[in-house]
Amino acid sequence: xxxxxxxxxxxxxxxxxxxxxxxxxxxxxxxxxxxxxxxxxxxxxxxxxxxxxxxxxxxxxxxxxxxxxxxxxxxxxxxxxxxxxxxxxxxxxxxxxxxxxxxxxxxxxxxxxxxxxxxxxxxxxxxxxxxxxxxxxxxxxxxxxxxxxxxxxxxxxxxxxxxxxxxxxxxxxxxxxxxxxxxxxxxxxxxxxxxxxxxxxxxxxxxxxxxxxxxxxxxxxxxxxxxxxxxxxxxxxxxxxxxxxxxxxxxxxxxxxxxxxxxxxxxxxxxxxxxxxxxxxxxxxxxxxxxxxxxxxxxxxxxxxxxxxxxxxxxxxxxxxxxxxxxxxxxxxx
Amino acid sequence: xxxxxxxxxxxxxxxxxxxxxxxxxxxxxxxxxxxxxxxxxxxxxxxxxxxxxxxxxxxxxxxxxxxxxxxxxxxxxxxxxxxxxxxxxxxxxxxxxxxxxxxxxxxxxxxxxxxxxxxxxxxxxxxxxxxxxxxxxxxxxxxxxxxxxxxxxxxxxxxxxxxxxxxxxxxxxxxxxxxxxxxxxxxxxxxxxxxxxxxxxxxxxxxxxxxxxxxxxxxxxxxxxxxxxxxxxxxxxxxxxxxxxxxxxxxxxxxxxxxxxxxxxxxxxxxxxxxxxxxxxxxxxxxxxxxxxxx
Numbered sequence: 001x002x003x004x005x006x007x008x009x010x011x012x013x014x015x016x017x018x019x020x021x022x023x024x025x026x027x028x029x030x031x032x033x034x035x036x037x038x039x040x041x042x043x044x045x046x047x048x049x050x051x052x053x054x055x056x057x058x059x060x061x062x063x064x065x066x067x068x069x070x071x072x073x074x075x076x077x078x079x080x081x082x083x084x085x086x087x088x089x090x091x092x093x094x095x096x097x098x099x100x101x102x103x104x105x106x107x108x109x110x111x112x113x114x115x116x117x118x119x120x121x122x123x124x125x126x127x128x129x130x131x132x133x134x135x136x137x138x139x140x141x142x143x144x145x146x147x148x149x150x151x152x153x154x155x156x157x158x159x160x161x162x163x164x165x166x167x168x169x170x171x172x173x174x175x176x177x178x179x180x181x182x183x184x185x186x187x188x189x190x191x192x193x194x195x196x197x198x199x200x201x202x203x204x205x206x207x208x209x210x211x212x213x214x215x216x217x218x219x220x221x222x223x224x225x226x227x228x229x230x231x232x233x234x235x236x237x238x239x240x241x242x243x244x245x246x247x248x249x250x251x252x253x254x255x256x257x258x259x260x261x262x263x264x265x266x267x268x269x270x271x272x273x274x275x276x277x278x279x280x281x282x283x284x285x286x287x288x289x290x291x292x293x294x295x296x297x298x299x300x301x302x303x304x305x306x307x308x309x310x311x312x313x314x315x316x317x318x319x320x321x322x323x324x325x326x327x328x329x330x331x332x333x334x
Numbered sequence: 335x336x337x338x339x340x341x342x343x344x345x346x347x348x349x350x351x352x353x354x355x356x357x358x359x360x361x362x363x364x365x366x367x368x369x370x371x372x373x374x375x376x377x378x379x380x381x382x383x384x385x386x387x388x389x390x391x392x393x394x395x396x397x398x399x400x401x402x403x404x405x406x407x408x409x410x411x412x413x414x415x416x417x418x419x420x421x422x423x424x425x426x427x428x429x430x431x432x433x434x435x436x437x438x439x440x441x442x443x444x445x446x447x448x449x450x451x452x453x454x455x456x457x458x459x460x461x462x463x464x465x466x467x468x469x470x471x472x473x474x475x476x477x478x479x480x481x482x483x484x485x486x487x488x489x490x491x492x493x494x495x496x497x498x499x500x501x502x503x504x505x506x507x508x509x510x511x512x513x514x515x516x517x518x519x520x521x522x523x524x525x526x527x528x529x530x531x532x533x534x535x536x537x538x539x540x541x542x543x544x545x546x547x548x549x550x551x552x553x554x555x556x557x558x559x560x561x562x563x564x565x566x567x568x569x570x571x572x573x574x575x576x577x578x579x580x581x582x583x584x585x586x587x588x589x590x591x592x593x594x595x596x597x598x599x600x601x602x603x604x605x606x607x608x609x610x611x612x613x614x615x616x617x618x619x620x621x622x623x624x625x626x627x628x629x
Contacts, residue, residue: 217347
């Protein structure tokens with residue numbers, strides 16, 4: 001009995017300490033971004049609404065799955081209000097890494113590119129020539145700033161609200177680091193052969209199959225075993241010289257914790273996606289050279305490369321499918 | 335070769351075998367109910383007015399009221415709104431209005447105009463409930479008739495999030511109907527306290543959202559200024575889907591399919607027999623403003 005009491009005491013103590021310090025972390029981060037009290041005719045409340053993984057669905061319903069599919073820490077939301085104009089919502093998504101914040105921005109590269117000056121960001125792959133960190137359109141600004149993903153949205157766009165939205169974003173980005181894009185991007189070749197060019201506006205970084213499906217639908221089930229420990233990039237290659245119907249191919253590369261996990265994931269993918277080719281799958285073959293299959297929407301190729309799985313979809317011919325895999329293989333981070 | 339569970343993949347959409355795969359996974363090898371296979375014809379109306387909203391997207395209630403009247407008479411073939419409502423409902427019904435609360439919510443003006451029109455038709459105001467929300471199962475149980483009032487929008491977990499998905503909170507377990515399980519959204523319409531109660535689906539298409547979110551992005555909203563309606567929820571959803579797909583392609587100037595694809599529509603037809611998703615079985619009638627009709 002005494003043993004049980006003792007155990008219960010320590011359990012309660014440790015839980016209390018954990019809760020206290022977790023709270024302290026949130027409070028300390030809440031003060032890390034110095035948002036102006038007023039901007040134009042808009043004024044913010046003293047304190048933000050703080051949302052974590054426990055209550056994110058109450059705040060945004062199913063949209064919470066997107067953020068939990070990256071390494072989400074918490075969200076601070078401020079609504080600037082004005083008697084004269086519709087409000088402006090500022091959402092600061094604190095992520096565990098800069099890669100996660102980049103990933104959220106990378107799901108949609110549309111909009112007007114906004115530069116806030118200051119020191120240009122580092123780049124992991126200069127050949128991609130993409131240093132975009134903020135995009136604006138129709139009243140909404142989205143921004144990647146180190147480990148912060150930001151949405152600033154005017155509920156009604158006016159010249160004044162645009163000015164206020166940009167001013168708020170600039171204040172948020174001030175004095176923050178500009179880390180490079182995820183290392184996995186270093187593997188990507190901007191050009192494959194003489195005619196296949198990478199579409200920078202169709203490049204997405206993610207960790208979950210929900211995000212994958214939002215950029216390129218593969219399956220309603222997680223057939224590639226994606227989770228928060230994986231990193232994945234999906235990108236479109238376009239035939240810049242072609243005029244036929246099939247001018248685009250999709251390239252997916254996933255980095256797993258280790259080779260065994262990658263092998264299992266590729267095995268599962270093969271079983272689910274190529275069920276009529278069960279006899280063709282062997283791990284030994286999978287990492288010797290690209291495996292190629294002709295299916296309904298063109299050629300599919302895959303290869304197990306160490307702890308990576310690389311897959312090409314919708315390729316017009318087998319040669320190009322192989323080229324895209326091999327062209328992206330040499331620079332995969334070791 | 336070992337026996338494996340069929341997994342729905344992109345290839346099912348390319349081959350047109352989605353219905354078979356979903357049907358197999360949900361119903362075993364039984365094929366859907368006879369009513370889903372019988373020849374059908376469903377009417378869907380689109381009523382639009384260029385001035386339904388001003389340039390600041392404020393809704394003109396007078397114009398909206400006229401659009402509703404036209405919708406009701408065209409859907410039912412009756413002379414006026416009162417006759418139309420009474421052909422769909424009984425005066426003693428307890429009526430649940432089901433607007434969309436989130437992402438691209440139904441305009442309050444649409445709900446108000448419908449409520450006022452029902453009262454004008456002789457339905458007591460106290461018999462008209464808001465049947466949406468987390469406590470909706472209890473509210474729906476009190477209703478003898480439902481009027482779906484979703485707003486036109488895409489959805490990042492289910493492809494489209496307009497008609498069929500609008501009842502997701504009736505399930506008491508909304509997260510259970512996302513992604514692969516979104517094919518089962520139609521089963522909510524078959525719950526004993528929901529089945530057969532929906533008398534009209536009226537889609538607020540004044541200011542739709544054609545990208546999936548998950549949060550609203552004003553770049554993908556546009557003034558369509560319309561009301562889309564019918565008594566077949568699947569046919570109405572199919573027309574909504576066509577409009578969203580056409581708008582997306584127009585925005586990007588290249589194919590931009592909804593991702594993930596809206597499997598709930600075909601399943602609602604072929605698995606749950608809620609209506610038709612076949613374009614050849616849907617008669618679309620449109621009235622009013624024709625510019626960028628998108629269908």
